[in-house]
Amino acid sequence: xxxxxxxxxxxxxxxxxxxxxxxxxxxxxxxxxxxxxxxxxxxxxxxxxxxxxxxxxxxxxxxxxxxxxxxxxxxxxxxxxxxxxxxxxxxxxxxxxxxxxxxxxxxxxxxxxxxxxxxxxxxxxxxxxxxxxxxxxxxxxxxxxxxxxxxxxxxxxxxxxxxxxxxxxxxxxxxxxxxxxxxxxxxxxxxxxxxxxxxxxxxxxxxxxxxxxxxxxxxxxxxxxxxxxxxxxxxxxxxxxxxxxxxxxxxxxxxxxxxxxxxxxxxxxxxxxxxxxxxxxxxxxxxxxxxxxxxxxxxxxxxx
Amino acid sequence: xxxxxxxxxxxxxxxxxxxxxxxxxxxxxxxxxxxxxxxxxxxxxxxxxxxxxxxxxxxxxxxxxxxxxxxxxxxxxxxxxxxxxxxxxxxxxxxxxxxxxxxxxxxxxxxxxxxxxxxxxxxxxxxxxxxxxxxxxxxxxxxxxxxxxxxxxxxxxxxxxxxxxxxxxxxxxxxxxxxxxxxxxxxxxxxxxxxxxxxxxxxxxxxxxxxxxxxxxxxxxxxxxxxxxxxxxxxxxxxxxxxxxxxxxxxxxxxxxxxxxxxxxxxxxxxxxxxxxxxxxx
Numbered sequence: 312x313x314x315x316x317x318x319x320x321x322x323x324x325x326x327x328x329x330x331x332x333x334x335x336x337x338x339x340x341x342x343x344x345x346x347x348x349x350x351x352x353x354x355x356x357x358x359x360x361x362x363x364x365x366x367x368x369x370x371x372x373x374x375x376x377x378x379x380x381x382x383x384x385x386x387x388x389x390x391x392x393x394x395x396x397x398x399x400x401x402x403x404x405x406x407x408x409x410x411x412x413x414x415x416x417x418x419x420x421x422x423x424x425x426x427x428x429x430x431x432x433x434x435x436x437x438x439x440x441x442x443x444x445x446x447x448x449x450x451x452x453x454x455x456x457x458x459x460x461x462x463x464x465x466x467x468x469x470x471x472x473x474x475x476x477x478x479x480x481x482x483x484x485x486x487x488x489x490x491x492x493x494x495x496x497x498x499x500x501x502x503x504x505x506x507x508x509x510x511x512x513x514x515x516x517x518x519x520x521x522x523x524x525x526x527x528x529x530x531x532x533x534x535x536x537x538x539x540x541x542x543x544x545x546x547x548x549x550x551x552x553x554x555x556x557x558x559x560x561x562x563x564x565x566x567x568x569x570x571x572x573x574x575x576x577x578x579x580x581x582x583x584x585x586x587x588x589x590x591x592x593x594x595x596x597x598x599x600x601x602x603x604x605x606x607x608x609x610x611x612x613x614x615x
Numbered sequence: 616x617x618x619x620x621x622x623x624x625x626x627x628x629x630x631x632x633x634x635x636x637x638x639x640x641x642x643x644x645x646x647x648x649x650x651x652x653x654x655x656x657x658x659x660x661x662x663x664x665x666x667x668x669x670x671x672x673x674x675x676x677x678x679x680x681x682x683x684x685x686x687x688x689x690x691x692x693x694x695x696x697x698x699x700x701x702x703x704x705x706x707x708x709x710x711x712x713x714x715x716x717x718x719x720x721x722x723x724x725x726x727x728x729x730x731x732x733x734x735x736x737x738x739x740x741x742x743x744x745x746x747x748x749x750x751x752x753x754x755x756x757x758x759x760x761x762x763x764x765x766x767x768x769x770x771x772x773x774x775x776x777x778x779x780x781x782x783x784x785x786x787x788x789x790x791x792x793x794x795x796x797x798x799x800x801x802x803x804x805x806x807x808x809x810x811x812x813x814x815x816x817x818x819x820x821x822x823x824x825x826x827x828x829x830x831x832x833x834x835x836x837x838x839x840x841x842x843x844x845x846x847x848x849x850x851x852x853x854x855x856x857x858x859x860x861x862x863x864x865x866x867x868x869x870x871x872x873x874x875x876x877x878x879x880x881x882x883x884x885x886x887x888x889x890x891x892x893x894x895x896x897x
Contacts, residue, residue, distance in 0.1 A: 360710070409884035416650050416713065417884060420837070423652070424830050424877040435870040544826060548721060555714060586729050592721030599715045600701055 321473045328465035337533075340465045342573050344530055347472045349553045349569035350562060351522040354479050356551065357559035358488065359515045360495025364547040365406065365422035368429040369399055369520040371542030373527025375446075378537055379439060382449050392528060399524030403517040411512040414498070418516065426547050433539040445538025464532065471529050475522055476562065482518075483562075491515055492560075545588065552595045558605025567606050626859040627852065628748035631755035634851030635810035636832025637839065638762060639803040641847050644836075646778040646799050649699065649712050653720040654807045655829025659822060661687055661808025662815035663727055665738040676741050683812050684805050691804025694719055695797050703796065720825075728822040735819030738812070751813045755848070758806065762844045775799070807832075827873065834876035837883050840890020849891060854879060 324343070328336045352366045376398050380391035402425075410421040433440045440446070451459060459467060482488050490511050493501035498508050531537055549572065557568020572594075576587040583590065598605055639654045664683035668674045674682060698715040741750040766772040777785040778795050786792050810828065811820075818824060835854050839846025854876060862872045883890065 362710070362713070405881070409881045412884060413888050417837075417880075419650070419652075420830075420833050421877070421880050421884070423826075424834070424880055427826060427830055428874045428877050431870045431873045435868040548717065551714075551717070552721075586725055588721055589725035589729065592718045592725060595718035596698060596715055596722070599711055599718065600698075603707065603711065 321469060324472075325466045325469040328462035331462070333461070336462055336465060338577075340468045340533060342570060343465070343468045343472050344526060344533070345553070345569040345573045346566050347468075347475050347526045348523060348550055349557070349565040350472075350475055350479055351519045351526070352550045353554045353559065353562065353565035354482070354491075355515055355519040357554055357561065357565065358483060358495065359491040359512065361512055361516060362416060362419040362551070363422040363516060364419060364544070364551075365403075365425045365429075365520065366523050366550050367542060367546040368422075368426040369403070369523040370527035370530065371429060371433070371537070372399055372402065373524030374531040374537045374542075375433070375440060375527075376524075377528040378446050378449060378531050381452065382446070383439065388452050388454065392525075395528055396521055396524060399521045400517055403520035404513065407513040407516040411509045411516070418512070423544075423547075426544055430539055430543060433542070441538070443539060445536060445541075447536035447538070449535055451532040451535075468529055468533075471526060475526070478522070479562065487511075487514075495560075549591065552591050554605075555595050556598050556605055558607030561605075561607045564605050564607035571606070622859050622863055623856075624748055626855045628751045628855075629814075629859070630835075630852035630855030631751050631848070632810050632814045632828070632851070633831045633835040633854055634848035635755055635758065635806050635813070636828055637835035637847035637851055638759070638844065639805075639807035639810070640833055640836050641841055641844065642762075642803040642806065643799045644841055646775050646782075646795050647699075647703075647712075648709055649716070650833070651713070651716045651800075651803065652829060653694070653716045653723060654803065654832060655825030655827070656720045656723040657687065657690065657804045657807035657825075658811030658814070658828045659727065659820070659825040660690060660723060661811030662738060662820035662824060663731065663736065663811075663822075664808065665812040665815050666731075666736040666820045669739050670737055676739070680741075680809075680812065683808055687804040687808030688801045690808070691801040692797055694804065695800035699796065699800065700793060703793070724822055724825065731822070733822065735821045737819055738815035740816045744816075747816055754809065754813060758809065759844065759848050766844055771798075830876050834879050836890075837880055838890060840892045842890065843892045846890055846892040 328339060331339055348366065348370060355361050355363060355366070373395055376395035377391050380386045380394055381388065384391075386394070406421055406425055407418065410418040433445070434443050436442065451464075483491075490501065490506045493504065493506055494508050494511050501511075502508050553568035553572045554565050555568070556572060557566065558564025572591060575590065579587045579590060602609055604611070636654055636658060639657065640650065643649055643651050661683055664686050665679065668679040668682045669676065672679075694716070698719050699712045702711045702715060740747045764772075766776060774785065774790045775795060775798075777788065777790055778792060782792065810832075811824070814828070815824075831854060832851075835850035836847055837850070838853055839848070839850030857879065858872045858875045861867075861875055862869045865871075
């Protein structure tokens, strides 16, 4: 029954784009991508308690790798996707293994440096990354002779969201999810119970980074262009803020935060123009000071 | 040889800037354990303070510098009051103030980006262009000498160390924890603001200048180790020399020099995670 309800929800989400105009379809699918990203980041930050600033960079790494592998190296799509995931996993391991050896916030430090370096590499990458202009004017190759575009591509994004949620949901309910929560709440106790704390952190970081990379691959064919400004550091903070404002540690919280902070700039534009970041900063500060459980926590309090 | 001497001079000057930013992190992290990512934004505020007092109102340099430092002490104190103290008093986990400070980071940056046009703002040199590097080195040397004397010779400095070693025991010995925390944040903002003011004649004050400085500063801190004040300066100098040698001699685009901090972070976290200098008595 529960499964049937979920299938219904996702079927409705997948049907919706066919009733939207092209502008609203674009807004809608970008919102779905942000929800996907926030769900993945929530597993790392909310459930396992690790702060990293590279989630959005891995989204970019996924997008750039699939485009470069497809159109500069001319590999077939399935191989490009697998290789793109391998790149994300290897990079994530290279960063996480040194950074999780110590107690403290070294993962945050190292991933901030990584996210910064990623933008530099994009800008300086010459013909491979297309430099400051990025890469544009490519099309998703036909899959089994079918060119997926427009609302049909939004269905792909809904499938991505469903798959991401399913993976995270199962993991959260498993032994591994409980180990992650233990690492977040009390690393010493977790270690005493036989959880390998450093290894848990490395696995969660690598897994969520790979999920972000896959989301990036899907994103690459939304606008059919990838360029450095899209993957800037502002968005690295934005994902963290979405999870905090919505409610860290809860899938519903991540989704609500993503929807709210994604749509807020549209409503705020007449009031503050492009300075919605200021409102985000204030929201985060307010959330941490007065409502650490986020909007979901607020909902719990009133529904009881 | 001439070339190498010039490179050493400019590396020493940038190393001093990184050292000051690292000192700002260290001042806060030692007594509280809080890593404050807004340090880079504080440096940016210091640079804009320089633009405001020195370029717009044409204060004499030393008076303008004093005004910037005073302003930054106030900013640091206010930040602690607003984003750190309420959480510490509530007994929230250490992560909470760190995240609140990230919110402050965005607020600082956006307040500047709303108040000033987005183009770079010029800040004057202390004397002449060719003397700025010596000035940076001299000011940094003074600040570090002062910090060293503070930690080694004064009772206040000892109370900082006591809090760093054991918060509970320090509190039981009658050390006022919240006063130490407030002083740590004020001092951190002062050091970071000074770094921003000193570096701004070369790069101009810009609202996005904070993040690279924040990254270089904490890399310097990881290299030197959080245990000792001198470590911050040593780490800054090492990082700056590595960066300058890379841009000068390695056959890669100069932008990739921004990868040097990441490389250093990984190497030091792998082989010497406590940094080069060990904490005394630890």
